[in-house]
Amino acid sequence: MRRGVRVACDIVRRVYNYGWRKLWTCLGPVLTGSQRKAISPISRETWDAQYRSGYWARLHDVSEVPHNSMIVGLLSRLKPNATILDVGCGEGVLFLAIRPYGYKAYVGIDLSAVAIMAIASAADDRTTFIVTDAEAFTPVELFDVIIFNESLYYLRDPLTTLRRYISCLAPDGLVILSIYHDSAEMEKLVRDVQAGLSVVADVKLCTPGGVWSVLALSAGASKHSNGGTMKDV
Numbered sequence: 001m002r003r004g005v006r007v008a009c010d011i012v013r014r015v016y017n018y019g020w021r022k023l024w025t026c027l028g029p030v031l032t033g034s035q036r037k038a039i040s041p042i043s044r045e046t047w048d049a050q051y052r053s054g055y056w057a058r059l060h061d062v063s064e065v066p067h068n069s070m071i072v073g074l075l076s077r078l079k080p081n082a083t084i085l086d087v088g089c090g091e092g093v094l095f096l097a098i099r100p101y102g103y104k105a106y107v108g109i110d111l112s113a114v115a116i117m118a119i120a121s122a123a124d125d126r127t128t129f130i131v132t133d134a135e136a137f138t139p140v141e142l143f144d145v146i147i148f149n150e151s152l153y154y155l156r157d158p159l160t161t162l163r164r165y166i167s168c169l170a171p172d173g174l175v176i177l178s179i180y181h182d183s184a185e186m187e188k189l190v191r192d193v194q195a196g197l198s199v200v201a202d203v204k205l206c207t208p209g210g211v212w213s214v215l216a217l218s219a220g221a222s223k224h225s226n227g228g229t230m231k232d233v
Helices: 002-031 044-053 055-060 062-078 093-101 113-122 158-166 184-194
Strands: 083-087 105-110 127-131 143-149 169-181 198-207 210-218 229-232
Touching: 044 055, 044 113, 055 062, 062 093, 062 143, 062 169, 062 198, 062 210, 083 093, 093 105, 093 113, 105 113, 113 127, 143 158, 158 169, 158 184, 169 184, 184 210
Parallel strands: 083 105, 083 143, 105 127, 143 169, 198 229
Antiparallel strands: 169 210, 198 210
């Protein structure tokens, strides 16, 4: 009962603060059943087959622009000209958004050889793409920024893997995560990844395609925290 009251109060608050149109933007995908399904680990063979068939071509859609743009914005504001590790880079959609703003070095890793093949031609002396399992990969250098862009929840043990990658951050380094909200499990994951870390930025994006949390986290003391910011697109 109490949970139901809280949900009702939250809906009223959203109507009051944002209006019906923006409320529908946030809740429409849930009410119409168009939100993404729960996510779980996928085998290398399945990833390859899906990329080969064009299933993940939707990641190039305009609906993906808001959360990718927020990641790029956080990078350019908090860590310009950074060394970047992009965990689960896929066909390089985020990389292509980052490239015009520059970086010191970029390493993109993905389990799918088919996905990496699609972006491999962009490799140069500052840009590397590697086919590897994120849960087995061990970086040989430290990075200013490590990104999990809708990739953390495909891992078998996301929190353990995240903690391991945090040890690969340079001093004052950041982890940037984009997490799609499609279930209570995703809400819990957002809370869990913040435990023991300093929140540098916490942005929730409501779009016609769904709701994302974009987080910048530091293992050290936070200097830029602006948790709770809501962006409506």
